[in-house]
Amino acid sequence: MNHTMSTLNLTPTSYVVLGLVAQCGPSTSYDLKQAVGRSIGNFWSFPHAQLYTEPARLAEAGFLDEKREQGGRRRRTYTITEQGRRALARWLAESTAGGYEVRDSGLLKLFFADLAGDPEVVRKLAAEQLQAHSDRLATYREIDAQLEQQGITDHTRATLRFGLWYEQAAVQFWQEVGQPQGIGRC
Amino acid sequence: MNHTMSTLNLTPTSYVVLGLVAQCGPSTSYDLKQAVGRSIGNFWSFPHAQLYTEPARLAEAGFLDEKREQGGRRRRTYTITEQGRRALARWLAESTAGGYEVRDSGLLKLFFADLAGDPEVVRKLAAEQLQAHSDRLATYREIDAQLEQQGITDHTRATLRFGLWYEQAAVQFWQEVGQPQGIGRC
DNA sequence: ACCGTCATGTAATCGGTTACATGATTCT
């Protein structure tokens, strides 16, 4: 019944918004921002502006329902529609075609590090990265422990646990890099 | 001496191009495409069009030198300039501010998987991902072995080895997810 | 009343992606 049913292709960003609204119920963009910051934002970040524009797009296309309050902040609150739910369900069920991407500038630098001529560059890089990843590993461990205490066992927690595996791998990797005596067995 | 010295901000893409040209010597966009496909493209992909437009931008800003052949394919060959080298060196030396991003739609799905209501969704997802990551792990192992035979021990090989660590972590993670009896120790 | 931070957006730009298009080579 909505005539603006133009073919709008749904990006990962779209599904994040859709999923979050489905998960948390009626949300404002700021709610989304908070939710992202607490969870997925850890490994896949979205600038806040997108969490304002994307829901608008989705609403226009009929995947979300937008209600704007009159007084005060005049904020827009989004609710998922049946159509939105269907789109989400379809995405969840469909086979995951897209691979993955690890966009890590540290790695990029390492790849070109030999160009610098100076071995110190690699040492420094490895030390930095090791530090950063160790820190995050510690953080994730804390959070995971908290979630465990709270008895949370659903798949949002599982996602966090990926962070654990990842950071562990990163720590080991950068340790390996830092050791000048060469590459060990994996 | 170049008057078009406008402030052009250098993105990761820029450094990939710069670094590759520095590493491989004079290159065409197609060369870059090939090089990317063989190496960094494995975890950080760049559509080929970018490898045509980016060098142009860099050339215009004085980081690359462009020479176009007359006959045949009339292709443009890029060489790194002193300015380009400096930019690259500066980047390599500077502290890596930007964190990393893991953009994996499989993970995203997992995060929202419980919304589907159907446990089969998770099973299927985990199976798929496990398969995909196992395959890539195998591939990386092969490539690494080849590189080892060739006696390559520089940091471009090290970068590949990150792929090994990563895929191993991913495999373990998705195995964990696939096992319904809950989450084990990490 | 004032100040700082929280919250909520909009606008403009620009890089990234998709799609299109064509000319060289190579193979049969």
Place this chain on the structure above:
DNA sequence: AGAATCATGTAACCGATTACATGACGGT
């Protein structure tokens, strides 16, 4: 010679990022 693939780009669009801007709210 013709088909198929390799190679080399261009153009248009659109999402993503940055920057700007302002209004509410909470505390002093």
